[in-house]
Amino acid sequence: MSVPGCTMVIFGGTGDLAHRKLAPAIYNLHLEGRLPSDFSLVGIGRKQKSDSQYRQELAASISKYSSSTWDEKQWQTLALKIHYHAGDMRYAENYLPFKNAVEACNIESGGNGNYLYYMALAPHLFTPIAENLKLHNMTAGESGWRRIMIEKPFGYDLSSARKLNNTLSAVFDEENIYRIDHYLGKEMLQNILVIRFANTIFEPLWNKRFIDHVQISARESDGIGDRGRYYDRVGAMRDMFQSHLLQMLALMAMEPPLKADPDTIRTEKLKLLNAVHLWPEEESKSNLIFGQYYGYMQEKDVAAYSQTETYIALKLAVNNSRWQGVPFYLQTGKKLEDKLVKIVIQFKSPPSFYFGDPLEGVYKERSDLINLLTLKVQPREGVVFQFNIKKPAAIEEVVPAEMDFCQPCAFMINTPEAYELLLLDVMNGDQTRFSSWNEIESSWILTDSIYSQHRKSLGNFDIYEAGSMGPESAADMLIRDGRHWW
Amino acid sequence: MSVPGCTMVIFGGTGDLAHRKLAPAIYNLHLEGRLPSDFSLVGIGRKQKSDSQYRQELAASISKYSSSTWDEKQWQTLALKIHYHAGDMRYAENYLPFKNAVEACNIESGGNGNYLYYMALAPHLFTPIAENLKLHNMTAGESGWRRIMIEKPFGYDLSSARKLNNTLSAVFDEENIYRIDHYLGKEMLQNILVIRFANTIFEPLWNKRFIDHVQISARESDGIGDRGRYYDRVGAMRDMFQSHLLQMLALMAMEPPLKADPDTIRTEKLKLLNAVHLWPEEESKSNLIFGQYYGYMQEKDVAAYSQTETYIALKLAVNNSRWQGVPFYLQTGKKLEDKLVKIVIQFKSPPSFYFGDPLEGVYKERSDLINLLTLKVQPREGVVFQFNIKKPAAIEEVVPAEMDFCQPCAFMINTPEAYELLLLDVMNGDQTRFSSWNEIESSWILTDSIYSQHRKSLGNFDIYEAGSMGPESAADMLIRDGRHWW
Numbered sequence: 001m002s003v004p005g006c007t008m009v010i011f012g013g014t015g016d017l018a019h020r021k022l023a024p025a026i027y028n029l030h031l032e033g034r035l036p037s038d039f040s041l042v043g044i045g046r047k048q049k050s051d052s053q054y055r056q057e058l059a060a061s062i063s064k065y066s067s068s069t070w071d072e073k074q075w076q077t078l079a080l081k082i083h084y085h086a087g088d089m090r091y092a093e094n095y096l097p098f099k100n101a102v103e104a105c106n107i108e109s110g111g112n113g114n115y116l117y118y119m120a121l122a123p124h125l126f127t128p129i130a131e132n133l134k135l136h137n138m139t140a141g142e143s144g145w146r147r148i149m150i151e152k153p154f155g156y157d158l159s160s161a162r163k164l165n166n167t168l169s170a171v172f173d174e175e176n177i178y179r180i181d182h183y184l185g186k187e188m189l190q191n192i193l194v195i196r197f198a199n200t201i202f203e204p205l206w207n208k209r210f211i212d213h214v215q216i217s218a219r220e221s222d223g224i225g226d227r228g229r230y231y232d233r234v235g236a237m238r239d240m241f242q243s244h245l246l247q248m249l250a251l252m253a254m255e256p257p258l259k260a261d262p263d264t265i266r267t268e269k270l271k272l273l274n275a276v277h278l279w280p281e282e283e284s285k286s287n288l289i290f291g292q293y294y295g296y297m298q299e300k301d302v303a304a305y306s307q308t309e310t311y312i313a314l315k316l317a318v319n320n321s322r323w324q325g326v327p328f329y330l331q332t333g334k335k336l337e338d339k340l341v342k343i344v345i346q347f348k349s350p351p352s353f354y355f356g357d358p359l360e361g362v363y364k365e366r367s368d369l370i371n372l373l374t375l376k377v378q379p380r381e382g383v384v385f386q387f388n389i390k391k392p393a394a395i396e397e398v399v400p401a402e403m404d405f406c407q408p409c410a411f412m413i414n415t416p417e418a419y420e421l422l423l424l425d426v427m428n429g430d431q432t433r434f435s436s437w438n439e440i441e442s443s444w445i446l447t448d449s450i451y452s453q454h455r456k457s458l459g460n461f462d463i464y465e466a467g468s469m470g471p472e473s474a475a476d477m478l479i480r481d482g483r484h485w486w
Numbered sequence: 487m488s489v490p491g492c493t494m495v496i497f498g499g500t501g502d503l504a505h506r507k508l509a510p511a512i513y514n515l516h517l518e519g520r521l522p523s524d525f526s527l528v529g530i531g532r533k534q535k536s537d538s539q540y541r542q543e544l545a546a547s548i549s550k551y552s553s554s555t556w557d558e559k560q561w562q563t564l565a566l567k568i569h570y571h572a573g574d575m576r577y578a579e580n581y582l583p584f585k586n587a588v589e590a591c592n593i594e595s596g597g598n599g600n601y602l603y604y605m606a607l608a609p610h611l612f613t614p615i616a617e618n619l620k621l622h623n624m625t626a627g628e629s630g631w632r633r634i635m636i637e638k639p640f641g642y643d644l645s646s647a648r649k650l651n652n653t654l655s656a657v658f659d660e661e662n663i664y665r666i667d668h669y670l671g672k673e674m675l676q677n678i679l680v681i682r683f684a685n686t687i688f689e690p691l692w693n694k695r696f697i698d699h700v701q702i703s704a705r706e707s708d709g710i711g712d713r714g715r716y717y718d719r720v721g722a723m724r725d726m727f728q729s730h731l732l733q734m735l736a737l738m739a740m741e742p743p744l745k746a747d748p749d750t751i752r753t754e755k756l757k758l759l760n761a762v763h764l765w766p767e768e769e770s771k772s773n774l775i776f777g778q779y780y781g782y783m784q785e786k787d788v789a790a791y792s793q794t795e796t797y798i799a800l801k802l803a804v805n806n807s808r809w810q811g812v813p814f815y816l817q818t819g820k821k822l823e824d825k826l827v828k829i830v831i832q833f834k835s836p837p838s839f840y841f842g843d844p845l846e847g848v849y850k851e852r853s854d855l856i857n858l859l860t861l862k863v864q865p866r867e868g869v870v871f872q873f874n875i876k877k878p879a880a881i882e883e884v885v886p887a888e889m890d891f892c893q894p895c896a897f898m899i900n901t902p903e904a905y906e907l908l909l910l911d912v913m914n915g916d917q918t919r920f921s922s923w924n925e926i927e928s929s930w931i932l933t934d935s936i937y938s939q940h941r942k943s944l945g946n947f948d949i950y951e952a953g954s955m956g957p958e959s960a961a962d963m964l965i966r967d968g969r970h971w972w
Contacts, residue, residue: 388684403889
């Protein structure tokens, strides 16, 4: 695999994302021999500091956050490719020295002429930076490519996302804009389509005839830490639902793509997202739960009477022929009892004709005979299938059994971090694991409509204890359907 | 569970089966508290010996062959219920003392009036014993039941089986004749119907639309040991195919029964067996392999120019709507490299539209994308599902993965021996795990027709090396279909 190198410019080079995710990912790629030799990195920040000071700071973070062990010799080779440039990039007057610095860096590393701009800073800075890059002829050149990576959330709502997209589109072609949803870099998300379409046993069952309902959960035990300023503005809906949860839903539920090509897959995901709606309410029983953990308003940088949700649970419908009548229950939240991300597919139960009164089979399912397929995304990737067998030594009793596939156990290798794959993807020009503008637009339309539904119900919150399973109303939402969260 | 007790009379009480299987099974049931308190045992043999001598001999065998550890105190309780009676039971004059002995024994153990006759001796003795039991009014009584258990093979071919059945039917009602196929007592065989019908995920796939072919293997690494006299007369067809292999096939392939009741299930198995045929030959390529291991003719008690098969492999068709066009490959043999009994279901491969050239999908399957469901019968019971996932860290590569359910691992208990269940079944009057006469008749019709096919091809044998995978022709039979033994 020959990946073209580039000069990667991190706006926000001294920030949290650069330290916790980007630098460790680059270090891992370097260790694995997957980083192109003509790669270089320029971290941008407002404070003055020397290259060597910046390198030392990154080294400290890498040894803390990388999944690999520290290798001083390897680091010394990589460190030479890392530079720092100080400047407030909102302002045009700072761009000439900046341009000179990154060009020098590119020439030093081989002069491939490729530039990757990584927006690892607050969203309100995206627009001025993009415009200044254009103004200083840094968004196109005679040779090489210019690509931009943007962290989610892409916008704050539909209208701000559209505005941001208009700005970026004026500066970069769509094919050079990489909108990150780092969940798309996770192994199990990439696996969903393979599991669905490379297995005869699953493909025919993947529809309303055989699936009772689907659950998508992204549960965190941590609170918001010192990210109050960011989190209090976005909440669970914008932080998790609009991006990660909807992408998981889209991959799980979309129609088969004609081929495994980025545009084809994104088109199918878009079609799916366009078909998603909040499940209609019946007898004023809500299909939308907003929760906030007790004590959230006392967190650092959170408003005293914050109306931000730290937990949501929703019952969604996918209005197409494949999924008519099948509920999709989604939940995500912070300060919960457990920490996991997974998709659970509950298949319909078999009729009771065989395992009980033959007459009952006419109208009844054996609802205790459950088949579950669980796609584990985090913390350990894997697939678990719960099925039913005869209880050993018993004649008639049927009991559940599990078959478990643990990916890291089976392959004896560390699953690569999402950011490693995503950085290589951008250098390769592969958009498969990034969201298209149309998908983002569609997911904001849905997200905005859910907020508006929430406001109609007077913005009620259910407070839940930190370390609990979440608001009781979220459990009740499934219980009244005769189901429960797995 | 309150099981009615009985006096169990073992004809052949000093033989191999009594020592290796029956006595250990009774001991295990006793240890587990599942043996009724009003149970007693009378072993019959020709040699004179005292009760205490017989008990000592059984104790030695139990401590050698039982899966449980030896418990002297428990054995002492059980031993009191065990008696011995000497006599050549071919002759009517020996029946009066015999009758007195077993009646005394029944009265001593509570007098429930139930008698279970176990035929643990050579088949030619079944008829005289059955007729003498009738003659001496031991096959029906004013109270209690009289049941007979017969070891397989039931007859030697269709005509001898019919003759034997006529004799038994003149003496016992069909409901009191228990024809043993001890495979039906194995956990995984009992599990087949549960796995098929208690799991929504399997039931819809269980037909020609989704299944490519089925393999049923019963492979043994042992030779014939000192059973040459028996084995050389029956061979692999009568020893394994006519009974065990066909029962596995019937359970795997039968239509759903209306309810889990013995007659209903046996009727469905019979329908299935009636639909089984040897796959028609194409261009004189045989679908029937008879093999004999090198050195078999030198084994003890084997004829010098023996034409007995120690290995068979067949390609069968099930002529019904569910299985039209789906081959069932069966094999069994002795002195092979490995030792296992399993059913492997290979599902069809997905079209290649998604994982390759979209146009190829029109006419081609991705034949490397395999889905296998393996039902392991022996040595370790379990279910394994092989499916396909994305290779970790790779973008497009698809690799196989396995989910494994190991029954003894999951339940932390020893799976009960087949004979334990079968003895309890007979005391309970449950015929589910026994073969009906109609099933046996049907399987002999098929078996005889295969022998006649074999004779038509001049009785050719393929000699194979001891410790090998079997005759090469058996591998070739699948290879020419583009398949291979799993």
